[in-house]
Amino acid sequence: MTTLPPQNHSSRTPLRVLPGFKLTLGFTVFYLSLIVLIPLSALVFKTLSITWNEFIFAVTSERVMASYKLTFGASLIAAVVNAIFGLLVAWVLVRYDFYGKKLMDALIDLPFALPTAVAGISLTALLASNGWVGQYTERLGIQLAFNPNGVVIALIFIGLPFVVRTVQPVLEDTEKELEEAATCLGATRWQTFSKVIFPSIAPALLTGFAMAFARAIGEYGSVIFIAGNMPLVSEITPLIIIGKLEQFDYAGATSVAVVLLAVSFILLLSINALQSWQRKLTGATL
DSSP: OOOOOOOOGGGSOOOOSSOOHHHHHHHHHHHHIIIIIHHHHHHHHHHTTSOHHHHHHHHHSHHHHHHHHHHHHHHHHHHHHHHHHHHHHHHHHHHOOOTTHHHHHHHTTHHHHSOHHHHHHHHHHHHSTTSTTHHHHHHTTOOOSSSHHHHHHHHHHHHHHHHHHHHHHHHHHSOHHHHHHHHHTTOOHHHHIIIIIHHHHHHHHHHHHHHHHHHHHTOOHHHHHHHOOOTTTSOOHHHHHHHHHHTTOHHHHHHHHHHHHHHHHHHHHHHHHHHHHHHHHHHHHO
16 A cells, blocks of 8 residues: 655645735736826826926915915824824723713714815804804904814814724723733822833824824815915915916926825825834734
C-alpha cells in the first residue's frame, strides 16, 4: 500500500473571498482615479494656468485673508467645543442607562442625515432676532445670527457627531476593571479619569477633533444662511470660491480651492497618523 507524503499546508496560498488581486487592485485604482484623483488634478492644473504672482494675489487678498481667519478660526473653536462636549455626550451614552437613551443616541446622527440647507434655515429661525432664542439674547446685547457667532454655532452643530461616534466605541471597549482597581487603590475620581481612562481614549478624541475640524473647514450649506455673508466680517472661504465662480474667475476660484485642498490633505494625513497611533496603543495594551 503506497503512503502519500504529507502535504505542507503552510506553503499553500491562502484562500481569499475576492480572488484576483491584480483585477481588484486595478479596479480600485481606476475607481479612485475617476472619482478623486482626476477631479483634484483638474483643479490643480487649472490653477497652474496662472502665474505665481497672480496666484499669490488671488489667495492673499484682503477679503480672502479675512475669510481664512473666519473659516479656520471658527472651525477650530467649534472643534474644541465639540471635543469637550462630544466626550461628555459619549460618556453619558456609554456609562449610563436612562429613559430615552436610544432616542438620544439616534439624534446624534441627525446632522449626518439632515440636509445642510435645512440645518442652516433651522438655526437661523431659532437664533435670529425674532427667533425662539434670539429674541431673548438680543435683549441682553448678544447677537447669535448673521455674524461670526452664527458661523461657530452652525459648525458646532454639524461637527458634534464626528467626536461622539469616534470616542463612543473606544469608551465601550475600555476595561472597567482598571477603573475599579484604581478606586480600590485609593485613587480619586479625577485621578482615575486622568491616569486610567483619558490616556486610552485620547487618540480617539484627537481623531474626532481632527475630523470635526476638517469637516467644518469645507462646510457651506448650513453656514451661509446664518452667517450674514458680510465681506471682511462674516464671509467664509467656500463662499469666496462660489463668488469667484459666479464672476467667471475660474483661476481665482481654483487658487483659493487649492489652499483649502492643501489644508484638508494635511488634516487627512494627521487623522491617519492619529488612527495609526490609536491602533498601536490599543495593540500594546491588549
